[in-house]
Amino acid sequence: MTASQRVTLAEIAAEAGVSLATMSKVLNGRTDVAPATRARLEEHLARHGYTRRSTAQRSEFIELVFHELESSWSMEVIEGVEDVAHAAGLSVVLTVSGDRHEPGPEWIDGVLRRRPAGVVLVFSDLARKYREKLRSRGIPFVIIDPAGDPSPDVPSVGSANWSGGLMATRHLIELGHRRIAAITGPEDMMCSLARVDGYRSAMNAAGLPIDLALIRFGDFHPDGGETAARELLALDDPPTAIFAGSDLQALGVIAAGSAAGLHVPDDLSVVGYDDIALSRWMSPQLTTVHQPLRRMGEEATRLALRLADGVVPDTLRMDLATHLVVRGSTARPRG
Amino acid sequence: MTASQRVTLAEIAAEAGVSLATMSKVLNGRTDVAPATRARLEEHLARHGYTRRSTAQRSEFIELVFHELESSWSMEVIEGVEDVAHAAGLSVVLTVSGDRHEPGPEWIDGVLRRRPAGVVLVFSDLARKYREKLRSRGIPFVIIDPAGDPSPDVPSVGSANWSGGLMATRHLIELGHRRIAAITGPEDMMCSLARVDGYRSAMNAAGLPIDLALIRFGDFHPDGGETAARELLALDDPPTAIFAGSDLQALGVIAAGSAAGLHVPDDLSVVGYDDIALSRWMSPQLTTVHQPLRRMGEEATRLALRLADGVVPDTLRMDLATHLVVRGSTARPRG
Numbered sequence: 001m002t003a004s005q006r007v008t009l010a011e012i013a014a015e016a017g018v019s020l021a022t023m024s025k026v027l028n029g030r031t032d033v034a035p036a037t038r039a040r041l042e043e044h045l046a047r048h049g050y051t052r053r054s055t056a057q058r059s060e061f062i063e064l065v066f067h068e069l070e071s072s073w074s075m076e077v078i079e080g081v082e083d084v085a086h087a088a089g090l091s092v093v094l095t096v097s098g099d100r101h102e103p104g105p106e107w108i109d110g111v112l113r114r115r116p117a118g119v120v121l122v123f124s125d126l127a128r129k130y131r132e133k134l135r136s137r138g139i140p141f142v143i144i145d146p147a148g149d150p151s152p153d154v155p156s157v158g159s160a161n162w163s164g165g166l167m168a169t170r171h172l173i174e175l176g177h178r179r180i181a182a183i184t185g186p187e188d189m190m191c192s193l194a195r196v197d198g199y200r201s202a203m204n205a206a207g208l209p210i211d212l213a214l215i216r217f218g219d220f221h222p223d224g225g226e227t228a229a230r231e232l233l234a235l236d237d238p239p240t241a242i243f244a245g246s247d248l249q250a251l252g253v254i255a256a257g258s259a260a261g262l263h264v265p266d267d268l269s270v271v272g273y274d275d276i277a278l279s280r281w282m283s284p285q286l287t288t289v290h291q292p293l294r295r296m297g298e299e300a301t302r303l304a305l306r307l308a309d310g311v312v313p314d315t316l317r318m319d320l321a322t323h324l325v326v327r328g329s330t331a332r333p334r335g
Numbered sequence: 336m337t338a339s340q341r342v343t344l345a346e347i348a349a350e351a352g353v354s355l356a357t358m359s360k361v362l363n364g365r366t367d368v369a370p371a372t373r374a375r376l377e378e379h380l381a382r383h384g385y386t387r388r389s390t391a392q393r394s395e396f397i398e399l400v401f402h403e404l405e406s407s408w409s410m411e412v413i414e415g416v417e418d419v420a421h422a423a424g425l426s427v428v429l430t431v432s433g434d435r436h437e438p439g440p441e442w443i444d445g446v447l448r449r450r451p452a453g454v455v456l457v458f459s460d461l462a463r464k465y466r467e468k469l470r471s472r473g474i475p476f477v478i479i480d481p482a483g484d485p486s487p488d489v490p491s492v493g494s495a496n497w498s499g500g501l502m503a504t505r506h507l508i509e510l511g512h513r514r515i516a517a518i519t520g521p522e523d524m525m526c527s528l529a530r531v532d533g534y535r536s537a538m539n540a541a542g543l544p545i546d547l548a549l550i551r552f553g554d555f556h557p558d559g560g561e562t563a564a565r566e567l568l569a570l571d572d573p574p575t576a577i578f579a580g581s582d583l584q585a586l587g588v589i590a591a592g593s594a595a596g597l598h599v600p601d602d603l604s605v606v607g608y609d610d611i612a613l614s615r616w617m618s619p620q621l622t623t624v625h626q627p628l629r630r631m632g633e634e635a636t637r638l639a640l641r642l643a644d645g646v647v648p649d650t651l652r653m654d655l656a657t658h659l660v661v662r663g664s665t666a667r668p669r670g
Contacts, residue, residue: 281586
C-alpha cells in the first residue's frame, strides 16, 4: 500500500462513528475519553494498521524502561542511552516498571502524550497491545536483552550469551576442572538459557559428562548465587569450579564458599558474567565474561533513532560480542 | 508584596520594549529568540523577581540531575526519586551533567520548556543564573548532598556526615586501634569535610593525637581509596585501621591491603561509608556507616513537590540520620 492509499485518521473516525477530535485524543494518549471508547477506537486503529505520518514537530524524549534498577548492571546501560540521547539533543525519561514482563497501563498513556522519538526497554518485554499502540503512533521501540523470545519483527539488542557461557566453561576445563557447575539466571529468560546452553556445549565438546545436579537457576542477584552455591557445595561430590552466570551471583557464590571454609580460587574457581565496574575490585578480582553493557545501551538508542528517521535496518536483531576477562578468581584445581 | 501588587509579565515586556509574545517565549525556554535578547529579558525578569503564577496545567515531570552515574550510590537515589514521582503521577527526566558543579546551558532551556513540577540535583550545585531562571518560572529545586555550602535559601537534603565520621572512628577506637587513618572524598565537597571532621572529633575526644600524615582526600571511587591506602601503608608507622570515607573507596583500601600482604580485618581494619547494597556481599562483609540513600531521594522529591504546591516548610535543610553497621571488616588490632 502506498502512502496515498493509506487510510486517514478522519476515515477511521467516521467508520467508528466518532469525531476526528475524539479520535485524535485517543491517538495522543489523552485520558478524557471513556475507557471503553478508547479500547474500541484502539481496535479500529490496529485493524487498519494506522501509522501516524511523521510530523514536523521534533520529539524531545527517549523513553527508557527498566523492570528493576537494583543491579550495578543498569547504571552502565543508562550511561550508554544517556550519551546517545544527549548527543541527539534528546532527554531521557526513565521509568522503573517493577514488572519484568511489561510496564503498567499508566505508562503507555504517558508515552503517547509525550510522543518520544523512541522507546528503549531493558530486560523487559512489551505486550502486543502496547506494541500496536506504539506502532500506530509511529513510535519505534527497541528491547535490550529481551526476557522472552521476541518475534522477528521486534527490534532488539543483546549480546552473545551462548558464546559467553561457552568461553567461561572452556576456561575452567582448560584449567583442569572436571566437576564444573553452572548457575544461570531465571528459567524464563532467554539470556539465562543461552548461557547455560553454552556451558553444556563446552562440556560436550570436551567429552565431559553433564550432571543435571550441577545445573541451577538463580535470580541474577547475590542471594540466588549464594543459595545455589550452598546446595552445590553440600553435594556428596561437590564441584571444584562454578560458572556463576552473573557477577552479582558470583559474589553470592564466593560468600557461600567462604561460609563453607573454601578459599577462592585455591579451593573453588568462580567465573562471573557481565564484568560490571566493581568486578575488578572484588576480592579476589573476578574472572568474568565481559558484556558490553554501555554499548548495548548506545546501540539500542541509535537503532531506535534510526527507526524514528524511517531508516529500515538490514536486521532488527543485533548481538554484540562478549569476551572472557581472566582475573584472580579462577585457578587449577587442587591435587 | 501581595499578589495583586505583583508586576505582570505584560508590564515587564512593555518596560523591556518587546511584545508579550516574545517575553512569553523567553519564559518558556524557546530558543527562537536571539541569545542577546534572551539574556536581556532574563535580566528584566530577575530584577523584578518575577514568578510565574501557578497555572491550572499540571506538570508531567520531575527533573533528576546527576553529575555522574558511576557509583552504586546513584541507583538507590534514583529508586527513591522514581518511587515518589511515580506515586504522584509524574515521570522522571534523567540528566547526567558530567560536571559536578552545574548542568550545561542546553539543560536549562530544556527544563524551561518541559516545565517540571520540580528539579532534584544530586551531588551538584546550581549556578545563581540557573536558580534565578527556575525561580522566575516558579519551578522549585532541591539539592541532595550539596557539593558546596548552599546558602540558607537553597532547599537541600543531606545526611549526618559528621556523626557518621564520628561513629566510624569511635568504633575503631573502641576496638583498641590507636593509629587510625581517614580517607575522605574530594576536598571541595562539604560531605567530605564533615566526615573527616567527625573523625577528628572522635580522635580528640579519646585523647588520641591527630597525625596529618594519616588524613587523605580521595575521589569516592575505588581508585582513590587504593592510591591513598598504598601511601598510608608505606609509611614508617602505618595505620592499623582506615576509615575509608565511602564503600567504593573501602574496596580500593582492601585491594591495597591485599597487595601489601595484609589480611582484612586481622592485619587491617576498614570502615566504609554509604552501605551500598553490595557492601554485605564483599569479602569480608564491610563494616560501614549506613546512609539512607533511597530515603534521601524520596525526601528530596517530596520537598520539591511540597514547594511546588506552595507549601513553605519549617526548614529548607534536612539531614537524615546515619548509623554504624558492624560487619566483618573490623577487628581488634593484632598484638
